[in-house]
Amino acid sequence: MSKTRLFIARHGETEFNRKGMLQGRGINAPLNETGKLQAQCLSEYLQNYETNFLVSSSLIRAEETAGFYSAASGLILDKNSDLDEMDFGDFEGEPIIAVMDEIKRLDAAWRNGEVDVKIPGGESPAEVFERADAAVRDYLNEKEDETIVLVIHGRLIRILLSAWLGYGLQNMHLIEHANGAVNQLVHHKGDFEPVYFNKTEHLLELNGRNL
Numbered sequence: 001m002s003k004t005r006l007f008i009a010r011h012g013e014t015e016f017n018r019k020g021m022l023q024g025r026g027i028n029a030p031l032n033e034t035g036k037l038q039a040q041c042l043s044e045y046l047q048n049y050e051t052n053f054l055v056s057s058s059l060i061r062a063e064e065t066a067g068f069y070s071a072a073s074g075l076i077l078d079k080n081s082d083l084d085e086m087d088f089g090d091f092e093g094e095p096i097i098a099v100m101d102e103i104k105r106l107d108a109a110w111r112n113g114e115v116d117v118k119i120p121g122g123e124s125p126a127e128v129f130e131r132a133d134a135a136v137r138d139y140l141n142e143k144e145d146e147t148i149v150l151v152i153h154g155r156l157i158r159i160l161l162s163a164w165l166g167y168g169l170q171n172m173h174l175i176e177h178a179n180g181a182v183n184q185l186v187h188h189k190g191d192f193e194p195v196y197f198n199k200t201e202h203l204l205e206l207n208g209r210n211l
Helices: 033-046 060-073 096-111 125-142 154-164 169-174
Strands: 003-010 053-056 077-079 147-152 182-188 191-199
Touching: 003 033, 003 125, 003 154, 033 060, 033 182, 053 060, 060 077, 060 147, 096 169, 125 147, 125 154, 125 169, 154 169, 154 182
Parallel strands: 003 147, 053 077, 053 147
Antiparallel strands: 003 182, 182 191
8 A cells, every 4th residue: 555755844944933923924025044054954864765845835935955965865846835834814923922912812713622713814724725635635645655745834744734633723733843853754645654753863963054
């Protein structure tokens, strides 16, 4: 039976990440210097595997992160806007602390199973899952028995993994993610089997490194 290996990596750090500001689909920030180092380390880790296909969201931070591995591997990068981060609507560009009360109310609704509740001016977890899951399954149907690398975003990783692994979107908060981290899953007969989550060992030697 065919099995497809799937690496799902989060993009490297941006200044919005560093400053604790919300950046969703509406903020197209580039990597900062730390983010570039993380992307380089991620690329070096992925070079341990024979990969057949490389995909990122259409946002610059994901494209730049994937670009390091594209350059090293020779793989052509496919960019897909259906894999963009959740649209944070009215919260885009705001310091997290400034909208914490609203975020807590949304989070409580989502944890209660109300995953159709939208961020004001933005998307709901259910909407994000619908667009991104369909995009990934298209790739999986085309790339059976191959290895795919996806470079995407933190909230999107939570949404996809919580649904795929049976936690339910209401438990997406249980999925941890870090800039430059990678998850590995195996897709087999429509189901996803986890290999590891939020792997960051490849990032531990960043101090003193230069690009």
